[in-house]
Amino acid sequence: MKLEERIEQIEERNKRVEKDKMWEISFTRKLCIAVLTYIVVLLYSYLIKKMDNIFLSSLVPVIGFTLSTLSLKAIRRFWERRQ
Numbered sequence: 258m259k260l261e262e263r264i265e266q267i268e269e270r271n272k273r274v275e276k277d278k279m280w281e282i283s284f285t286r287k288l289c290i291a292v293l294t295y296i297v298v299l300l301y302s303y304l305i306k307k308m309d310n311i312f313l314s315s316l317v318p319v320i321g322f323t324l325s326t327l328s329l330k331a332i333r334r335f336w337e338r339r340q
Contacts, residue, residue: 276337285336290325297321 280286301317 276340279340280333280336283336285332286329289329289332293325293328294321297324 297317297320
């Protein structure tokens, strides 16, 4: 019985790993990162005209990366349901 349970656990883990691989190379993920980055840069470009601040400009990559990682979880769940 234990051997069968271990095999089932391994198979479940393999399914999760395969989904992770599919997500990492998916067009949906790449498109979402590109769109979110574009939005952040667009907002930044709008703000930078009003204030020239090195601290603000240093936040752009951090904000873009953080937004992409936070919002991609919800998008990923939607993407997985449609696969």
